[in-house]
Amino acid sequence: MKPVVHVENVSYAYDGGxxxxxxxxxxxxxxxxxxxxxxxxxxxxxxxxxxxKHMNALLVPTRGNVYVFExxxxxxxxxxxxxxxxxxxxxxxxxxIVATTVxxxxxxxxxxxxxxxGEIRRRVDEALALVDMTGYEKSAPHMxxxxxxxxxxxxxxxxxxxxxxxxxxxTAMLDPVGRTEVLRTVRRLASDEGISIVHITxxxxxxxxxxxxxxxxEGRIALSGTPREVFSQPATLRKxxxxxxxxxxxxxxxxxxxxxxSRCPLTVEEMADDIGTLLGRGPCRSELHSH
Amino acid sequence: MxxxxxxxxxxxxxxxxxxxxxxxxxxxxxxxxxxxLFVVSNPLAYALLAVPxxxxxxxxGVPVKLVFRSLRPLTFIMVLTFVLHLFMDPxxxxxxxxxxxxxxxxxRLGIVTVVRLTLLVLATSIVTMTTSPIAFTDGxxxxxxxxxxxxxxxxxxxxxMTIALRxxxxxxxxxxxxxxxxxxxxxxxxxxxxxxxxxxxxPILVPLFVSAFRRADxxxxxxxxxxxxxxxxxTRLRELAFSGEDLAVLIxxxxxxxxxxxxx
Numbered sequence: 001m002k003p004v005v006h007v008e009n010v011s012y013a014y015d016g017g018x019x020x021x022x023x024x025x026x027x028x029x030x031x032x033x034x035x036x037x038x039x040x041x042x043x044x045x046x047x048x049x050x051x052x053k054h055m056n057a058l059l060v061p062t063r064g065n066v067y068v069f070e071x072x073x074x075x076x077x078x079x080x081x082x083x084x085x086x087x088x089x090x091x092x093x094x095x096x097i098v099a100t101t102v103x104x105x106x107x108x109x110x111x112x113x114x115x116x117x118g119e120i121r122r123r124v125d126e127a128l129a130l131v132d133m134t135g136y137e138k139s140a141p142h143m144x145x146x147x148x149x150x151x152x153x154x155x156x157x158x159x160x161x162x163x164x165x166x167x168x169x170x171t172a173m174l175d176p177v178g179r180t181e182v183l184r185t186v187r188r189l190a191s192d193e194g195i196s197i198v199h200i201t202x203x204x205x206x207x208x209x210x211x212x213x214x215x216x217x218e219g220r221i222a223l224s225g226t227p228r229e230v231f232s233q234p235a236t237l238r239k240x241x242x243x244x245x246x247x248x249x250x251x252x253x254x255x256x257x258x259x260x261x262s263r264c265p266l267t268v269e270e271m272a273d274d275i276g277t278l279l280g281r282g283p284c285r286s287e288l289h290s291h
Numbered sequence: 292m293x294x295x296x297x298x299x300x301x302x303x304x305x306x307x308x309x310x311x312x313x314x315x316x317x318x319x320x321x322x323x324x325x326x327x328l329f330v331v332s333n334p335l336a337y338a339l340l341a342v343p344x345x346x347x348x349x350x351x352g353v354p355v356k357l358v359f360r361s362l363r364p365l366t367f368i369m370v371l372t373f374v375l376h377l378f379m380d381p382x383x384x385x386x387x388x389x390x391x392x393x394x395x396x397x398x399r400l401g402i403v404t405v406v407r408l409t410l411l412v413l414a415t416s417i418v419t420m421t422t423s424p425i426a427f428t429d430g431x432x433x434x435x436x437x438x439x440x441x442x443x444x445x446x447x448x449x450x451x452m453t454i455a456l457r458x459x460x461x462x463x464x465x466x467x468x469x470x471x472x473x474x475x476x477x478x479x480x481x482x483x484x485x486x487x488x489x490x491x492x493x494p495i496l497v498p499l500f501v502s503a504f505r506r507a508d509x510x511x512x513x514x515x516x517x518x519x520x521x522x523x524x525x526t527r528l529r530e531l532a533f534s535g536e537d538l539a540v541l542i543x544x545x546x547x548x549x550x551x552x553x554x555x
Binding site for chain 2: 113115140
């Protein structure tokens with residue numbers, strides 16, 4: 001199996017004014033595998049957005065190489081192939097919708113690729129169904145909620161048939177409802193459609209659903225592993241100025257108080273199960289949901 | 292501030308023949324009528340040119356009241372040009388007010404100008420009211436395409452129009468938000484003379500422009516990420532289709548308009 005994106009010893013510096021070079025990335029290496037759901041976390045200025053922009057040639061490394069399959073992002077002749085293979089969803093839902101209706105916007109990418117009209121129609125319908133926006137084809141973007149706009153933006157990327165979607169803090173400007181909608185869509189894409197997902201976020205509880213979590217700090221990868229591996233190190237995370245998910249925090253406090261849980265729980269459901277087991281009542285997931 | 296007025300000439304969805312026609316057909320026919328309007332000066336010619344316009348309005352099913360509402364913003368200009376013609380043109384005196392005199396020729400030219408402007412606005416309004424913004428920009432792009440070889444950026448103009456249409460509601464919303472934020476801090480947009488009120492707009496315009504530039508920047512990156520590279524090799528979800536109906540309308544309306552121009 002070949003990685004979809006291969007970031008190889010990448011450093012990136014930009015001119016910060018006063019002839020000062022700001023190092024945004026320092027010798028970062030990572031591979032994104034087909035169908036993998038990777039969450040990238042880190043506080044502002046940790047380089048996570050810069051890393052994202054390297055994955056579809058919006059930025060080109062100062063040192064090192066980024067490969068999308070066999071294509072090096074340094075080679076300008078591949079740029080459109082690369083951007084079709086690795087799609088990108090941005091933070092502000094308003095500033096990435098181009099057209100005056102939902103269907104025209106979803107069609108924008110395929111139109112740029114020169115796909116023929118009948119096929120565009122098929123892709124638009126399919127993409128809108130995937131993000132649960134069927135029925136909004138003729139709606140004007142400004143009439144939609146933030147979560148809906150962001151799902152339209154995701155549909156616009158899906159319609160280009162990418163192998164990987166990079167989402168750069170797609171939930172940062174949304175309300176809790178919109179955040180849930182978008183997260184549900186993203187998780188479904190990763191599990192059902194086999195599209196690799198790189199989800200950049202600063203919400204820790206969004207990262208727990210990933211296959212792998214990468215923690216960025218000052219342009220480097222500080223920590224990497226499964227969500228359980230990463231979040232079971234609350235002390236390290238705190239040192240990096242990051243929160244841990246609430247349940248993980250609670251588990252840590254229980255541990256300190258002498259209550260030993262069998263694993264490090266990541267979600268409320270897992271926590272409920274663990275506590276139920278501990279109390280000898282077995283997993284109590286259903287009980288939790290009924291409340 | 293009431294933004295509902297911004298809706299003059301806005302698209303009214305429908306299924307009529309006017310709605311079905313290719314935007315290019317509608318634009319060409321209305322352009323033809325407008326050109327002839329400014330060539331002829333015979334009253335009968337105006338009456339004959341009004342026929343296809345009235346017919347188009349009737350077929351479209353758009354409420355007549357709404358079509359005529361598009362004249363409202365031009366009322367002031369019409370009255371002004373009429374008055375200027377009436378009193379400034381040479382000719383035999385009809386009546387005088389103080390030292391200025393109304394002339395018969397002025398009266399005639401004044402009426403002609405008002406009729407011309409009215410028909411012009413109606414002819415364009417009925418096109419924009421029965422054509423979706425997407426179809427309109429597509430049609431414009433295709434009509435201007437032959438001039439692209441002469442260096443006219445046809446695709447770019449159409450794309451700019453699409454983006455402008457897309458962002459008008461967003462920017463209006465933002466204006467509203469900024470105004471409310473300024474009012475919450477004691478800004479006063481309602482009192483004072485024109486100069487004072489214009490000055491009060493500065494704290495609205497500055498943040499609005501800053502934000503518009505930021506939006507433009509982000510949108511450009513998002514468009515590039517979706518492989519936008521200009522009009523070349525681009526396909527469309529909905530290709531414009533020139534049907535038999537279009538051909539028929541174009542021939543009949545074209546022949547009629549030319550006949551009016553030649554005969555009168």
